[in-house]
Amino acid sequence: MNLALLSSEIAIVVLAVLLICFDLFMPHRETRRSLGIVAACGVLAVLVHSFTQYGTVGTVYGDYFVVDHLALFFKQVFLTATLLTILFSFGYVEKFTQNKGEFYALLLFALLGMMIMASAHDLLTVFIGLEIMAVVFYVLVGFDLENIKSSEAGIKYLILGSASSAVLLYGISWIYGFTGSLLFKEVAANMAATPAILMGLGLIVAGFCFKLSIVPFHMWAPDVYEGAPTPITALLAMGSKAAAFAVLLRVFLVAFAGLKLYWAPVLSVLAALSMIVGIVVAIWQSGIKRMLAYSSVAQAGYILSGLLAANAAGVKGMLFYIVLYMVATVGAFAVVVAVEEHSGSDAIAAFSGLAQKSPLLALVMTISLISMAGIPPLAGFAGKLYLFIAIAAQGYLWLVVIGFVMSMISVYYYILVVKAMYTHPVQDDRVLTVNGPLKLVAMVSLLATLFIGIYPEPLAELANAAARALW
Amino acid sequence: MIGLAHFLAVAAIVFALGLYGVLTKRTIVGMLMGIELMLNAVNLNLVAFSRFITPEILTGQVFAIFTITVAAAEVAVGLALFFRVYRDRNTVHVARLNTMRW
């Protein structure tokens, strides 16, 4: 047993607990930005540390918790997402009247949940990690006490989330019942296409699709994304989704690898539905968070489609896409946070004339959105290409066509935002000040999106190494 | 002879009843109760499998314990959120929770 493999997780727990303790002893009027900085530094340190873990592949406590390249890759994604979220939410958090310290601590708990999911190698660990993340997110979504939307979103998320957890669990119980084990490898070894397994499979798909906000299990997402505090929305979109994918990969490609014949058609339909519904509904949104929510539904569909390839190329595409989606999302939400702070609204109309108030933010938003749409030469295009090459090679041409077509239709509503920013008149002449960390996040997102789009190889290599860990 | 199938059948019925509760109840607490029923059905499933499929390793029972833990955590957070909503709006009816839609 090698406890060093757990060092990241342990560090995060310690950091979270420390934050809570610091918060206790801090003067009441303190803005708690210092806590945020501590959290950010801590996460950054863990992120840096995680790179040293490459090469040390191993398991802890039996086979239940595995640290391999795939897990590391996902952990780094989560760490980066959380780090960037913390950085751009300083201003946002300072508006809370209380519980600022707990906010950062809870973020770290959520991060821990995700990290456990990334390493989970059996269904119980999956469940625990998932629940840590989910429960913390229920809290965080309802965290904005001033905003009645926040609590509404929280309770909706909680009820639907718990119900879907129950469904997932029920599914897990069937799998356990037939195979007599929870470990992915043993499940795979004892697999047979019996009704019980298929039932379990169906219920597990339903449970995961809820977390991934795949149509038709997506209906919570718009409401929750809209109501949640914006940084939490961002983390939900980036982290919670990516974590669910981390689990999905192992469950479907390790445990259920033998049942591909059964799950692939179902997932392909779900992926297609997500792309279509996410995009056509997003057309109608007037609030940017809600629009991004629908967009995230569609993006989840894209990422999910990579699973259909059921090979390293497909997984690589998914991983690649997850990263670029994170990068684009973080940029978009950073801008949303800045605009929301400035104008108090997340309506698309609030973005009018942003290009004149802050060309950088407008540019970041544009690049992020266009990248999500998948237009060359931005990262989103490279991502779609990786994904679609992989699945087209397996014969899912129809899905590729739907994917490309819908991604182009999605430009319609992305570009409405761009239009508002670039061509609409400025609504007021207040100066928009952007704090340093947020600007940093925006710049990072912008450069990363461009870089990945034009030179995707390094990230693809990384993703490839991670993907190979599954086989 | 009572066997695995019977326990599973009971669990299925309870799960379905929980499902029905979640989908029909008007208040948040009612829905949460439905969820609890579903989780308990799962537990029954797990324990039954544990007994009949892997009697010498109690994986199912361990899982059930964790499920109970998680259920407790969910209920705690759920009720806390329920208070928030109730304070915010002075209602417990889910149908009124539609500030955000479309």
Place this chain on the structure above:
Amino acid sequence: MNDLAYTVAFVIFAAITVGAAFGVVTKNNLVHSALLMALCFIGLGGLYVLLQADFLAAVQILVYNGAIAIVFVLGTMLTRRSTRHGTNETDENSPSAWIAALSGLFVAVTLGVIMHTPWRYSAAGPVQDTPDVLAQLILTDYMLMMEAAAVLLLAAMIGAIVLAKGVNAE
């Protein structure tokens, strides 16, 4: 325990469980529902006993009846309603019949699955000393999960406090 007694016990506990669960979802009064839920959990505990999971039965009754059901009742009280009537009614706008049909279908499908699955029954007898074995398992193989569950409870606690405390506490 002979087969007949086992069967009778199963039927009784199953009936309690299912009947109480049915009551939970059909009663209009939240307190009644909560109490019926406690009854349901007791029934389940009985079933656990029949499954030779005595420790779990104890946990079930302690945690669920002692904690969760009570939390529900308390929560209901805290909403400061003068009357409990109509606190847990079925929404008249919901298509109950369809939902009932959905649930029924679910049960039917599940029963079909149960019957058509070639279960791999184990011939081995049940573990007698379950608390010991469970403790072994939890503190070795599932050690990490237990720690994680602890973190989960901590987080849930903090979260519940933050949310329940509200703005006014300032």
Place this chain on the structure above:
Amino acid sequence: MFSQYALDHAWLIPLLPAAACMIIGVFLRRLPVLAATAAIGMSLLSFILAAGVAAGMFAQGITIEQPLVYKIPWLTLPGLAVDMGVYLDPLSVMMLVVVTLVALVVQLYSVGYMHGDEGFGRFFSYISLFAAAMLGLVIAVNFLQLFVFWELVGLCSYLLIGYYFHKISAREAAKKAFMTTRVGDFGLLIGILLLQFLFGTLDFQALPVQIPAYLVQHGSGLLTVVALLLFVGPIGKSGQFPLHVWLPDAMEGPTPVSALIHAATMVVAGVYLVARAFFLFSALPEAMAVIAWVGAFTACFAASIALTQRDIKRILAYSTISQLGYMMLALGVGSLTASMFHLLTHAFFKALLFLAAGAVLHGLPGKNDIFEMGGLRRKMPATFAAMVIGVLAISGIPPFAGFFSKDEILLAVFAVSKPLYAVAMVTAFMTTFYMARLLFVVFCGPEKSGQQAHEAPLSMKIPMAILGLLAIVGGYIPYTAGFGDWVRFGPAAHLAFDWKIAGSSTLLALAAIGLAWLIYGSGCNTAAVLARRSGLAYQLSYHKYYLDEAYLWLNHTLVDGFGKLLSWLELHVVEGILKGLAGLVGQLGNGLRKAQSGNLRVYGLVMFGAAMLMLLWLLFDPLLKGLLAGGGY
């Protein structure tokens, strides 16, 4: 020797006017004197060169069979090699001389005619460009070169017809000219494409070699089609029925332009093309018949319109059409010599007639209805003299130029077809009649009131004199000098003379002049009575058989209507479909959006419903498949 130099540098002939055009266009547009000097100087040089080429041709014995050809590759692609070059044989040399000569004379004339016009420089630049293009056409070594310059002369014609572009009529006429000849070019282009397609070359030297073999191998069917398609080009360019309608309207251009382009040179390009491609046409009897009949009909038809026209230039225009018909007729009956001879003489006398008409219009600004003129012979004696020479020449009165060439044509026609001969004779009669009518109405009789007519300036008289001289001797000299030995197709065609035909045509012409005198010259009021009496026929003729109206209807109602219909479709149907599709996507989104009602229960229901469906799919799909395959799970 100069003639050798000229032969070697024949490519300069078109390039010199082209240079003039460039120079004027870029530098001298605002400098009239220099512009005219440049244009005329270049024209003179190219005329001298052309004359030198002619001399060289005689000296070196360049014949139809042994042309002198220089070429450079212009376009070399796999399967298409096109050269640009100089093709010198008697036919093209004759054209070179005619074109350079008439161009020179007309430019001289224009100095006086266009004096004081604000677009003086533009005019000379256009007309130089025209000369260049026309000369390029004449020396073409293949069909594509010919077509290139064919289109360019069309452009110049367009520009010059629309020279007075402030006049709506001029701009419409220019457009019409371009459009109508474009329709002809449509056929010509297809013909050329087919030739290239069939023979892999367009070269005037290579094609004659290949065609006989082709005919032997494949018969004449397709080639006849090709020839007729090629002939559509000349129909448009040379104003043959039914594409002649643009030529009368083209008289909106300045009169020197009408003289040069729409009488002497460009309009005969069609005739020239048929002559140049005579190796093809002459091998195809059906095509020849078509040419002959189109020519004959055009000649007669145009003459019948000319009878009643009142606009002096339009009368001349119809006369041109009619004479072009004559030339086509001659080609159609196989006499290249007669046709080319007539082309030569026609260039002289028709240019003369136009210049004279121009002098009249110059003397009487703002008037062009012949019945508003009258008795001008006293005020404009020189013009009158020129006009008389022209009329006598066109009427075929010996010894004027037209007599010889017309007789050759009649002779050739007579030898081939009697009905055509009859048509030709009728045409000749009508021609003489309306020309005499014009002469009498404009120059004889009483002077019309308030005319401030004045004689043309010297710069206009000298060109008229030159052309007058040519119109007198231009027939006799070639006739005696063995024109037929040089310009011919096949064996040397000695110009014959038949007393019966010559006599009868001369008598007919004299009779026509007499009749015209009776009606228009004698002062009796017979003209109006005649017009009334002949009723429908007069109206038909006067309204040009309503052909313009028909085309207008075709153009405005059919083409425009169709265009409007399609744009309507475009705006409403195509756009509607697009908007419908977009709306469909939108409505789909909207419907799905409405499902997102904010109600938790709905969300749950959808989720569990979907989960149920998925379960059913997963469970029953393998079951069904298994049943079909004869097994279970």
Place this chain on the structure above:
Amino acid sequence: MAGFPILTAILLTLVAGIVLLALLPRSANQAVKLMTAAVMSIALGLTLYVYKAYDAGVGGLQFVEQVPWIKELGVSYSLGVDGISLPLLLLTMLVGYASIFASWDVHERPKEFFIHLLLLIVGAVGTFISQDLFIFLLFYELGIVPSYLLVLGWGSEKRVSKEYAGMKLTIYLLLGSAFMLAGVVLLYLYALPEGLRSFNMAALAQAAGNVTEPVQIIAFFFLLLGFGSTLSMWPFYSWAPDGYAAAPTGVSMIHAGVLKKVGAYGLIRLGLLVLPAGVAFWAPFIALFAVANIVYAAFVAIAQQDLKYVVAYSSISHIGYILLGVAALNLISLDGAIANMVAHGLMSALFFAMIGLVEVKTKTRHIPDLGGLAHQLPRIAAGLMLAGMSSLGLPGLIGFVPEFTIFLGAFRTYPVYTLLAISGIVFTALYILRLLANVLFGPRKAEFDQCRDASGVEMVPLVVLGSVLVLFGVFPQWLMGMVNSGMEPAWAQLMQHLPAASALLGGVFQ
């Protein structure tokens, strides 16, 4: 200069221009324009050097630069020009250069305007010089969002609102490219076996025979949809008229002149040369669409009242000739098609530039309101005349020879369609002549007496584009020879793969 990465230098010059522009202060109106002009001049100069230094006798790809890029996908940063792409590169530069000067009157936020304009140009340049499909794709859609913003920010409203027009243009092109991308994915997957897969165009073309026929047919269909809508192929042209009418002059020039040609280029480079069986299957349909383009659009153009709409439909009509050349599937028609891309690009750019000037001077584009402009604006009139004449295929101008070669080649394959297509020249003449007559000629209108004729920088588009129109018209070999030097080897290579497809071709390749 051997080994000097001149193509990269061209790209970098333009990119550096964009960066420098971004650094200029927002108010530096004149400096922005001068900077853009300077950058374009350098790039144009480099391009001219390349055009001159290209050895057409040797043919094939020259000025090749290749740096491995994404090894695992088989992507390399691979640039190069051959006779097919070099004329189009030159076209891009010329039109781009002219468009800068045609946009000299942009006074509202010039910095953004010229940055976006340069982005359009970079996109086009990149597509033409990249020899790698991936790099091609990176550039392919670079211009779409800037186009949208340009239409929206600096455009004008006519038949439809500029929002609508811009959105239509954007979505249309993007939807098309969605199918195109699907086709590219297929192509990539099936051309070469796993492990050897490559985005290199030459490698793909070499592997043309490997793809099975059904796959070729599907892949080509997708490419046709994609490139067809970029190319405004009937029935996917609907974005073009509204888009051009709404776009500012410089953007219309680049769109009609260059970006459309990217579609045709893609169709030839990726469709034709890589998927012989696919193209053989679809060629009859393309020919049909081509004729529909030519005739339908010509008739619609006849009925238009707005200058830009006339030219827009005219441009759609002309695209039909290019398509016909592609569909005819023989060397000479393909030569013609590519040359016609250049020809049409130059003439439509000139047309739009002149229309822009007319609009600036007279404040209207409505034909019935105009008239007699040759009196007041002779230079603009000359420009319009030049553009119009090359548009109706007057010999001596650039349009004639390409059209002739297309007809010649197409006649072999589709005689009836070709006849219909040739009839298009009559209808083209009809609307072009009407436009010229109604706008330029006729009585002098007093309301335009205040208009000053084009002068100074306004003359640059006319001089640059006009002189090239004439030059390539008089010396067509300069263009056709170049095109053929690129097409001939490609064709020879294609012919090697044709036995597999010959059954479908029905004797087309004899």
